[in-house]
Amino acid sequence: MATELVKCMGVTRDFGPVKALDGVDLTLESGKIVGLLGPNGSGKTTLLKILNGLLQPTSGTVLVGGNKPGPLTKELISYLPDRGYFPDWMNVGDMIDLFDDFYSDFDRQKAEDMCRALELESGRRIKNLSKGTREKMQLMLVMSRKARLYLLDEPIAGVDPAARDFIMQTILTNYNEDGTVLISTHLIGDVEQVLDEAVFLQQGRVVLHESVDSIRERTGESVDALFREMFRAQAWNGGKDDAR
Amino acid sequence: MLGKLIKYDLRSCFRKFWVLWAALAALGVLNGFTIRYVLEKGQLGGFLTFLLGILPIILMGVLVIAIGIMALVYICERFYKGLLGDEGYLMFTLPATTAEHIASKCIVALILEVISALAAALTAFLVALVYDPSSLFEFLGQIPKWLAQIEFPRGTGWLIAEFVILCLVVIAVSNLQIYQAIAIGHLGQKHRGGLALLAYVGINMAVSILVGLLGDRSINRFVGMISFSFDETGLHGVVSSIAGGLGVTLLWNLILGAVFFFGTKLILDKKLNLE
Numbered sequence: 001m002a003t004e005l006v007k008c009m010g011v012t013r014d015f016g017p018v019k020a021l022d023g024v025d026l027t028l029e030s031g032k033i034v035g036l037l038g039p040n041g042s043g044k045t046t047l048l049k050i051l052n053g054l055l056q057p058t059s060g061t062v063l064v065g066g067n068k069p070g071p072l073t074k075e076l077i078s079y080l081p082d083r084g085y086f087p088d089w090m091n092v093g094d095m096i097d098l099f100d101d102f103y104s105d106f107d108r109q110k111a112e113d114m115c116r117a118l119e120l121e122s123g124r125r126i127k128n129l130s131k132g133t134r135e136k137m138q139l140m141l142v143m144s145r146k147a148r149l150y151l152l153d154e155p156i157a158g159v160d161p162a163a164r165d166f167i168m169q170t171i172l173t174n175y176n177e178d179g180t181v182l183i184s185t186h187l188i189g190d191v192e193q194v195l196d197e198a199v200f201l202q203q204g205r206v207v208l209h210e211s212v213d214s215i216r217e218r219t220g221e222s223v224d225a226l227f228r229e230m231f232r233a234q235a236w237n238g239g240k241d242d243a244r
Numbered sequence: 245m246l247g248k249l250i251k252y253d254l255r256s257c258f259r260k261f262w263v264l265w266a267a268l269a270a271l272g273v274l275n276g277f278t279i280r281y282v283l284e285k286g287q288l289g290g291f292l293t294f295l296l297g298i299l300p301i302i303l304m305g306v307l308v309i310a311i312g313i314m315a316l317v318y319i320c321e322r323f324y325k326g327l328l329g330d331e332g333y334l335m336f337t338l339p340a341t342t343a344e345h346i347a348s349k350c351i352v353a354l355i356l357e358v359i360s361a362l363a364a365a366l367t368a369f370l371v372a373l374v375y376d377p378s379s380l381f382e383f384l385g386q387i388p389k390w391l392a393q394i395e396f397p398r399g400t401g402w403l404i405a406e407f408v409i410l411c412l413v414v415i416a417v418s419n420l421q422i423y424q425a426i427a428i429g430h431l432g433q434k435h436r437g438g439l440a441l442l443a444y445v446g447i448n449m450a451v452s453i454l455v456g457l458l459g460d461r462s463i464n465r466f467v468g469m470i471s472f473s474f475d476e477t478g479l480h481g482v483v484s485s486i487a488g489g490l491g492v493t494l495l496w497n498l499i500l501g502a503v504f505f506f507g508t509k510l511i512l513d514k515k516l517n518l519e
Contacts, residue, residue, distance in 0.1 A: 016433075049518075052336075052337055053336070053337075054332075054333065054336055054337065054516060054518060055516065055517065056513075056514055056515075056516070070341075071245070071339040071340060071341055072339070074337055074338065074339040074340075075339040077337070079333075079337045081333040083330055083333065084330060085330050085331055085332075085333040085334040086331075086334070087256065087326065087331050087334070089256045089259055089260070090256075094252075094255065098252060101248045101251070102245070102248060102338045102339060102340070103339070
């Protein structure tokens with residue numbers, strides 16, 4: 001039976017006059033792969049940061065596994081941010097040690113096997129790795145945890161199609177099936193096939209939260225097509241309409 | 245989790261500084277040899293005297309200063325980059341509390357400063373050891389005899405212990421003040437480094453004003469206590485008066501440290517906003 005893992009109640013986050021999140025109500029259950037979908041600036045990263053405790057909401061409440069974000073919830077969450085976070089003084093072995101030391105659900109053997117597959121020796125300095133390899137290593141570490149909740153922020157943005165396949169494969173073959181994967185992206189076509197649910201964010205508001213099957217059944221179109229329809233921006237036509 | 249955080253902060257610190265500490269010790273040994281050589285040879289000529297007698301000493305001095313500056317930069321950088329830069333995405337998602345993060349940074353900074361000071365002292369010892377070992381051991385052998393001849397007032401041991409603790413606390417508080425300033429700078433949307441610097445100056449001014457308001461009367465009372473002790477109770481009274489004064493200073497620094505620690509924690513807990 002599915003259990004409630006994430007609960008957001010009226011979550012708002014202001015950055016000065018800008019509302020990055022505006023009264024988000026969202027409940028996610030265990031054992032799902034959920035797409036957090038929205039155009040750039042819709043509040044996806046802000047929501048993930050709040051779930052992680054990296055940002056405090058201006059108002060509203062967030063619960064993960066029944067607790068407010070803190071050390072307890074951080075034990076449950078495996079987070080892939082949209083940037084590299086490796087300390088530049090560390091080597092590959094240091095990072096594996098660190099995850100092993102701090103996370104009881106970390107599978108060291110799996111991480112070492114994945115590093116070997118990428119020919120990453122333990123003594124390699126992280127700052128000497130290419131950007132792409134660092135990103136892959138970060139993903140491997142995150143997916144080597146048997147976490148209750150994976151928060152993946154734009155894991156396939158800005159990478160070539162081959163790397164996208166590697167990333168999606170790594171996620172799908174390594175995540176804890178009892179846990180939930182929340183993938184934030186605006187590249188719907190690449191993730192749609194694996195999603196159980198889709199959450200559409202628009203200007204900081206949840207405008208749709210529905211199972212993917214139900215979306216297809218209800219609208220007769222793919223999630224990607226629905227997304228394009230809902231978020232279609234009108235290109236500027238050089239002011240021809242105004243001149244008319 | 246604090247122990248684990250310290251483990252990684254220490255690893256980062258030692259990887260950067262062990263080479264510098266080793267270089268300083270090596271320069272100490274080199275200086276011992278060159279000083280002995282120059283003094284034994286007497287007239288070497290201007291250039292050789294400079295090359296062997298003066299340059300190694302200058303290099304040693306420059307390295308001591310460089311280590312001091314690098315330690316300060318490292319302490320600022322590890323806090324700023326390690327918690328408030330991109331690394332913050334890793335550190336603040338570890339299952340550790342903000343208090344543990346701040347404590348780890350502060351403890352490792354203190355260890356770095358103590359080891360750097362000890363490395364400088366060890367270097368001076370190495371110079372003397374290599375220059376003239378027999379005189380050094382003779383001097384060291386005399387110390388217990390000199391100490392035995394002095395009649396230390398009761399409580400001197402406690403006084404020394406209190407002084408050492410005070411020194412460590414003062415260094416830790418100065419680190420916490422840096423963290424507090426960086427955390428205040430983090431509240432700004434732009435120019436966070438500049439804001440942190442302004443905050444540091446502002447905190448210094450505020451502390452100075454506070455010490456001026458509260459401290460003058462205490463210092464006068466302390467000086468009065470010492471004079472009174474000389475008159476009335478001899479050296480034993482002086483020791484207890486100094487111990488009292490150090491105790492007041494220690495308490496003041498502990499209060500300051502607590503304000504900086506919890507002030508930094510409050511900002512990181514409530515206003516963390518990684519770019």
